[in-house]
Amino acid sequence: MALKKDIRSLSKEELRSFFTSIGQQAYRGNQVYEWLWKKSVHSFDDMTNLTKEQRAMLADKYVINHIRVDQMQRSSDGTVKNAVRLHDGLIVESVLIPTDTRSTACVSSQVGCSLDCKFCATARLKRMRNLNPDEIYDQVVALDKESRHFYGRPLSNIVFMGMGEPLMNYKNVVQAVNLITSDDGLGMSPKRITISTSGVPKMIRQLADEGLKVKLAVSLHSAIDDIRTEIMPFNAKMDLGQLRSSLEYWYSKTKSRITYEYVVWEGINDKGSDIEALIEFCRFAPAKVNLIEYNPIDDGLYVQADDQVIKAYVKALESNGITVTVRRSRGKDIDAACGQLANKSTA
Numbered sequence: 606m607a608l609k610k611d612i613r614s615l616s617k618e619e620l621r622s623f624f625t626s627i628g629q630q631a632y633r634g635n636q637v638y639e640w641l642w643k644k645s646v647h648s649f650d651d652m653t654n655l656t657k658e659q660r661a662m663l664a665d666k667y668v669i670n671h672i673r674v675d676q677m678q679r680s681s682d683g684t685v686k687n688a689v690r691l692h693d694g695l696i697v698e699s700v701l702i703p704t705d706t707r708s709t710a711c712v713s714s715q716v717g718c719s720l721d722c723k724f725c726a727t728a729r730l731k732r733m734r735n736l737n738p739d740e741i742y743d744q745v746v747a748l749d750k751e752s753r754h755f756y757g758r759p760l761s762n763i764v765f766m767g768m769g770e771p772l773m774n775y776k777n778v779v780q781a782v783n784l785i786t787s788d789d790g791l792g793m794s795p796k797r798i799t800i801s802t803s804g805v806p807k808m809i810r811q812l813a814d815e816g817l818k819v820k821l822a823v824s825l826h827s828a829i830d831d832i833r834t835e836i837m838p839f840n841a842k843m844d845l846g847q848l849r850s851s852l853e854y855w856y857s858k859t860k861s862r863i864t865y866e867y868v869v870w871e872g873i874n875d876k877g878s879d880i881e882a883l884i885e886f887c888r889f890a891p892a893k894v895n896l897i898e899y900n901p902i903d904d905g906l907y908v909q910a911d912d913q914v915i916k917a918y919v920k921a922l923e924s925n926g927i928t929v930t931v932r933r934s935r936g937k938d939i940d941a942a943c944g945q946l947a948n949k950s951t952a
């Protein structure tokens with residue numbers, strides 16, 4: 606039997622044409638589109654303003670490949686992690702990170718990852734496939750529901766910092782952002798969305814041209830090529846020079862400040878020369894540094910540098926006029942923190 610097509614791969618226009626092609630009115634396409642996105646229904650039977658015949662006809666021809674939250678874990682600090690089952694049985698994870706004033710959704714863009722960052726759990730799973738736009742959208746909807754349920758407020762922010770490299774699934778991530786921000790979807794402001802990349806220069810340029818108005822975060826971790834290549838081997842092919850020029854382009858086009866994510870490890874990037882290189886890298890475009898706490902994923906190969914070194918980073922960055930925040934990890938007890946996704950629930 607031929608596989609039925611996922612109805613959410615159709616645009617609103619395509620849905621309208623589908624109805625006219627079978628001799629029915631185009632506005633039925635608008636109704637279906639609204640059920641699929643704004644109302645996020647899982648079944649054709651829920652589309653109550655269509656006739657029974659229309660619902661049956663759609664179910665005969667199409668499927669709605671909705672995600673399923675298989676397991677939800679809640680951390681002692683309030684962080685929520687969802688193990689999300691996709692229609693083909695693969696699993697990704699997404700995380701809700703509440704603070705006093707915000708609810709941030711951290712979503713996955715790929716099953717596994719094709720990059721090879723030595724310190725990241727997701728990198729150990731090979732990339733199985735890209736997520737479709739609806740699979741990214743559904744993660745946001747699920748976390749929004751949980752935020753309303755547990756914290757009495759909708760999501761305030763979305764970060765593409767879950768599993769995968771969003772810029773290696775460029776088209777689907779852009780489409781997901783368009784759906785999330787559209788009035789036909791969730792109507793969220795793009796300014797509240799951050800795409801985090803390990804630094805793919807060609808795609809950063811494309812994103813700059815896209816005009817999405819999202820924020821950009823770059824997982825830098827070192828501003829010295831040899832060191833960065835050691836911890837993020839793909840840097841041998843996409844080095845800091847290329848990264849820098851793509852970011853100059855990003856800033857010239859968007860005028861949007863860049864965030865650098867940075868972990869400080871003992872014996873890797875804990876020297877004065879590392880700090881100087883980072884400060885230098887922050888000069889060519891307005892930048893902010895997030896010093897992220899390391900979440901160990903292995904047998905002690907990488908160890909977070911001690912507080913003195915972190916303080917030295919903060920002091921040097923601040924005295925050079927660069928905004929820096931030190932981010933404490935959230936959700937560690939349920940393996941929901943940065944770099945831990947895929948540790949347990951997909952093992």
Ligand code: SAH
Pocket residue numbers: 724725726765766767768769770771801802803804822823824866867868897898899900901902943944945
């Ligand atoms: N691929 C994207 C998004 C996923 S990773 C990217 O690289 O930006 C989200 C963030 O977690 C990145 O900044 C990444 O460098 C960081 N990270 C990965 N493993 C980590 C770990 N074990 N501890 C702390 N941060 C980690």
